[in-house]
Amino acid sequence: MSEYSLNVCHLYPDVLNLYGDTGNIICLQDRMKWRGIGCEVDGLSVGDKLNAGDYDIFFIGGGQDFEQEVLLKDADENKKDDIFSAIDDEKVFLAICGGYQILGKYYKTWDGKQYDFLGALDLYTEGSETRMIGNYMYECDPLDGEVIVGFENHSGKTFLGDGCTPIGKVLRGSGNNGEDGMEGCHYKNVFGCYTHGPCLPKNPKFCDLLIETALKRKYGDAISLEDFPAVDDTFEKNAHDYMVKRLSKANADDPSR
Amino acid sequence: MKVRAFTAITACKFTRWFLRVIGRGATQMPGRVATKIYPDILGYLAKDVRTVVVTGTNGKTTTARMISKTLSDCGVSFLANKSGANLLNGITAEFIANCTPTGKPKKEAALIESDEAAFKKVGKYVDPELVLVTNVFRDQLDRYGEVTHTLNNIKIGIENSPHATVCLNADCSLTASLAEEVDNKIIFYGVNEPIYKKRVKEESDAPYCIHCKYEYEYEYITYGHLGKYHCPHCGYSRPDPEVAASKVIVSDAEHSEIEIDAAGEKFKALINLPGGYNIYNGVSAVTVAYALGLDLKKAVSALSSFECGFGRMEKFMIGKAETRMILIKNPAGCNQVLNFLSNVNEKSIFAVCLNDNYADGRDISWIWDVDFEVLAEMADKLEYICVSGIRAYEIGMRFKYAGIDPDKIKVFKDYDKLLDAISEQDMPVYIMPTYTAMMDLRALVSKRFGYKNFWE
């Protein structure tokens, strides 16, 4: 058995699974496995009670509007309190698109209907009639400006309150709302963003940041990923750099970028 | 009006001729030229033609090929948009190619393969006699939004086809639900027993009841979300099909043998393409023949003798290598290809060409919803994997995370080098391109290996 291990909780894997987000789980698992770090993944869906103490990393993906109704009721009943305590306890969260919105306070549709969400993060989302869609990239402040690339596809515009900060500045694309030039939200060890693609495989430094943060929280600040065997990131780097190059060359308003 | 129609037809015919002369296959261009001149040209040309529309996410092209063979064996003269240019312009161009300069149809019937978004519009111009819906899966999400959106497009298309008999896949809970939404005459078809002993891991595209959102229960699953479902809460369930694969006798790497039951009349059928999804294609083609009142014996024998389209498992030689080209475009379809490949017993080479142009779907996230992990499990049969296309690195990376040894993943920046490498192999090669990659490859293959005019 490995000396170190992390437990990953994949919330609603059968409901929030729209845009290949499972790739993020595969990526977390593999990058831990390659370094000899143990990793167990549990999928918790509708009807399952969450016990936050069992997990170090939480992942919530995006879903269809149709399916989000199914889970909001369940989240309230079976998971909300533990999600709040886990965030307070500085556990690591990655929430994408629908999952990101759900951690916020509410979603207001463009024709005025309001759906209350979990309220774990100081942000809210408003529906718009235009879709923000396409490859995009942004600077990641927690990674000292390292560029993250991905594919965004959302009609919701997310606005942050004072209780959290954006992940970073949008370089190409829309980001949170297409208005203030920022993408994502960072609060304690929670990362929310619109990055499909999926996000982690071609942004391996982002994946490693999540793993290292969870390790430090569990085993103390002295631990570093550099203490583990190095990982060959040739494919990841090529995939990442290709998109950075392509997006840099494209006009900011080119829809086919 | 007549003058505009004449001008549009002439311009379209000329453009098409010109493109052929300079060596390019049918494109969107001739149809676009015609609709520019006369926007309602399609309605003008289609009004006296008996029209069959094949729509749905997966299986359109192969099913249309099977129906084509049935129609010709039954002596029906017809036109078809078989080049895969299945959007409105392509359909328009096909009608123009099959009419006199004054717009009189030369054929009695038309077989139209139409994607779901185009079908919405096609129904406005033509008055179909029959509509076949194959299935509804997640596809090219950035273009069509979500599955319920796709379903809605089909619903609108059917509403625009008030006189059509509609053949629906009973095993697809999404497709079958259309029956309750429209007033048309409905004929259900399906597969009455499981196909595979072992299936790849795949997420259901429709786990929850379309009416009340409770989770479906299944008596059996054929693949994806297809099977015998029922909702324990509201009672919505798979309707009994009128035409069905009543028995799946054999489904192996070369073909399938099934028993087809058409309203009590039983036929043994041989489908000359492998893969469980081709069983559905076969049954749906026979259902069309049943609905049109054609000779069912001829329809069944067409399944063993039709010519599959390029990119639909068609076999050809690239140098020494016996090659099959299999179009991939969404996770459900790609998983079915893997169901087939994991039954292949010889050592083989795989190549995946991933593009992200508009016609491919700009969002390539779906490659992570495909169970490529089964390829790692059959590593002893896998000589190596080639990756190419605009997003070659990304699909290469996907294979790495699927557990395939990175040394076995070869990146080819251009197709010429890819074909060079393939042509030197003396083992079977399976090329899986996305749509625009397939178009580029087929142009190159015909140029270099003498396969003329794939688009004919």
Ligand SMILES: [Zn+2]
């Ligand atoms: Zn129900």
